Amino acid sequence: MKSLAALSSERRERRVDAIVSYSLLVLSAGFACFPFIFMLSTSFKSEAEALSLPVRWIPKQFTLQAYSEMWTLKPFALYFWNSIVVSGVTAVLSTVVGALAGYGFSRFQFRGRTSLLAFFLATQMISGVLVIGPYFQILAALELYNTLTGLIIAYVTICLPFAAWMSKGYFDSIPKELDEAGLVDGASRLQIFVRIICPIAVPGTVSTLLFAFLLAWQDLLWALCLVSIDEKRTVTLAVAFLVGEFVIQWPMLTAASLIGSLPTILLYLFLQRFYVEGLARGAVKG
Amino acid sequence: MRSGHAWHDRHLGYFFVLPATLMLAAVLIFPAFITLKASVTPEGGSGWNVTLAHYQKAFRDPVLLQTFKNTVAFVAWSLAGHFALGLGLALALNQALPGQTFFRLVALIPWTIPDVVAGILFRWVLNPIHGAMNPLIRMVLPSFPAEFQWLSSPTLAFPSVIIANVWRGYPLVMVMLLAGLMAIPRELYEAAAVDGAGKLRRFFHITLPGLSTIIIIALALDMVWEFRRFALVVAMTGGGPGTLTEVLSTLVYKTYFQFFTFEYASAMAILMSVVLFILSLPYIILVGRKQ
Numbered sequence: 001m002k003s004l005a006a007l008s009s010e011r012r013e014r015r016v017d018a019i020v021s022y023s024l025l026v027l028s029a030g031f032a033c034f035p036f037i038f039m040l041s042t043s044f045k046s047e048a049e050a051l052s053l054p055v056r057w058i059p060k061q062f063t064l065q066a067y068s069e070m071w072t073l074k075p076f077a078l079y080f081w082n083s084i085v086v087s088g089v090t091a092v093l094s095t096v097v098g099a100l101a102g103y104g105f106s107r108f109q110f111r112g113r114t115s116l117l118a119f120f121l122a123t124q125m126i127s128g129v130l131v132i133g134p135y136f137q138i139l140a141a142l143e144l145y146n147t148l149t150g151l152i153i154a155y156v157t158i159c160l161p162f163a164a165w166m167s168k169g170y171f172d173s174i175p176k177e178l179d180e181a182g183l184v185d186g187a188s189r190l191q192i193f194v195r196i197i198c199p200i201a202v203p204g205t206v207s208t209l210l211f212a213f214l215l216a217w218q219d220l221l222w223a224l225c226l227v228s229i230d231e232k233r234t235v236t237l238a239v240a241f242l243v244g245e246f247v248i249q250w251p252m253l254t255a256a257s258l259i260g261s262l263p264t265i266l267l268y269l270f271l272q273r274f275y276v277e278g279l280a281r282g283a284v285k286g
Numbered sequence: 287m288r289s290g291h292a293w294h295d296r297h298l299g300y301f302f303v304l305p306a307t308l309m310l311a312a313v314l315i316f317p318a319f320i321t322l323k324a325s326v327t328p329e330g331g332s333g334w335n336v337t338l339a340h341y342q343k344a345f346r347d348p349v350l351l352q353t354f355k356n357t358v359a360f361v362a363w364s365l366a367g368h369f370a371l372g373l374g375l376a377l378a379l380n381q382a383l384p385g386q387t388f389f390r391l392v393a394l395i396p397w398t399i400p401d402v403v404a405g406i407l408f409r410w411v412l413n414p415i416h417g418a419m420n421p422l423i424r425m426v427l428p429s430f431p432a433e434f435q436w437l438s439s440p441t442l443a444f445p446s447v448i449i450a451n452v453w454r455g456y457p458l459v460m461v462m463l464l465a466g467l468m469a470i471p472r473e474l475y476e477a478a479a480v481d482g483a484g485k486l487r488r489f490f491h492i493t494l495p496g497l498s499t500i501i502i503i504a505l506a507l508d509m510v511w512e513f514r515r516f517a518l519v520v521a522m523t524g525g526g527p528g529t530l531t532e533v534l535s536t537l538v539y540k541t542y543f544q545f546f547t548f549e550y551a552s553a554m555a556i557l558m559s560v561v562l563f564i565l566s567l568p569y570i571i572l573v574g575r576k577q
Contacts, residue, residue, distance in 0.1 A: 018381070022383065024374055024375065024378045025386075031453065032453070038410070039411075042410065050416065098306060101307070103302050104300075107302075121573060125510050125563065125565075126318075126559065126562070129516075130318055130559045133317075133320075157309050157314055220402050221517065224539070239406065240517070243405075243409065250410060257407070260400070260403065261403050269398060275461075276462055279503065279504075281573070281576070
């Protein structure tokens with residue numbers, strides 16, 4: 001039986017906790033939002049208003065001009081198409097090859113398995129700048145410089161280690177008895193993988209697919225080094241070039257940045273749980 | 287029957303991991319080897335002449351040294367910011383207060399946008415004339431210069447980039463710590479409260495020990511990521527003014543593709559990768575031990 005004094009002190013403590021928490025939450029919500037809101041507001045301004053003073057948070061004249069001009073003044077439809085092709089193909093290829101490897105790591109004991117796993121993990125830590133120079137030379141020699149294929153090969157490889165580790169995690173959580181039942185029924189290992197295990201691993205596979213997509217979508221370093229012509233630019237690269245132009249058209253730049261961020265905003269909010277689980281298990285996507 | 291399968295399985299395992307391994311070898315390991323070779327090849331030279339001149343140059347290069355210091359400061363401050371904000375918010379969000387779902391979503395926003403866009407965002411907000419930052423500060427501090435040039439300022443350009451990077455990266459640490467907090471059993475806190483343990487004691491004796499593994503994982507990973515951060519810096523300052531906000535990844539990129547000194551860039555890339563490898567060991571060991 002608690003005394004009244006203890007009860008009231010506990011309640012006071014809880015109220016202090018709530019006040020401190022709310023102040024922190026509100027302050028950091030402001031910090032998180034304010035650059036984003038300013039950007040949103042700019043994207044709805046005309047060129048003239050974005051450059052007029054004083055700086056306004058709410059556009060005096062709300063316009064969608066920037067959102068319509070980005071498709072005509074710059075070929076953003078093409079940039080989007082490039083990004084979708086590159087990221088889509090990357091996602092499918094790296095998920096399939098990564099799932100094969102993940103299944104191999106999860107179900108088989110073979111010589112060198114541990115070191116190979118460690119090697120896959122270590123390659124996730126490599127920075128692209130270690131290989132970007134030679135990779136550029138090799139692509140140029142193969143006439144794959146300035147092609148989407150060159151980008152895809154690079155992205156698939158970066159995504160592979162994390163796709164393998166991530167799917168290994170999902171396969172580990174599927175009971176081995178299912179494989180054994182398949183073997184008893186006379187199915188081959190590949191049949192078991194395709195017909196029994198993969199269907200169960202669909203949720204995990206989908207998240208691997210989406211993460212690979214996001215990784216390719218957001219990349220700047222490889223696109224910057226492997227693409228020099230306008231027709232092959234991805235959205236991310238195109239946006240980075242807009243900011244480098246002598247006269248920056250801020251409404252169009254902010255509008256394009258926002259549209260280009262839509263896939264990542266939606267997918268990350270949707271995927272956050274998978275992401276955190278994967279990180280603790282070795283699936284690192286930085 | 288079992289042993290027959292075991293023999294078979296040993297070979298099948300290779301079959302499953304082979305495609306991924308071959309691709310990694312072709313696209314990462316082979317070019318990495320070329321980088322290593324280029325780093326010990328005399329400038330413009332070919333064949334197997336070996337020289338350590340590029341490494342000797344690297345250790346005396348004031349720009350590289352400055353950039354290395356920048357990178358260390360960038361990583362250290364970013365980590366400190368991510369951890370402080372991430373832990374504070376995770377603790378606040380873990381109390382199941384009304385409206386926490388909303389605050390959680392809002393706090394996640396910076397994480398969901400690409401690095402390049404984060405850089406652009408802050409470049410625009412900090413624009414001396416048309417950006418939102420200067421008017422905002424002048425509302426509180428009227429004596430603040432009207433057209434303060436954040437990103438050309440020798441003193442404040444670098445802190446600005448770090449703040450942008452703190453903004454970009456804290457949500458991930460927050461989400462990881464929040465997952466860790468939710469995994470700590472409530473009964474522990476209740477038992478401690480019955481024993482009369484105060485808030486601070488509960489924090490240091492239950493919360494922190496319960497979070498220690500996830501804190502180490504989060505910071506170990508974050509360290510690697512911040513060390514190789516590229517796009518945010520490129521979009522926000524491009525390394526300038528001068529080399530004040532240059533980090534290693536942007537410097538290596540420039541040395542390859544703007545200064546065209548391939549061999550020297552390779553030496554830098556190798557040195558950077560050695561440091562990066564050492565930094566990533568804690569995470570590799572932690573995850574490896576779990577398997």
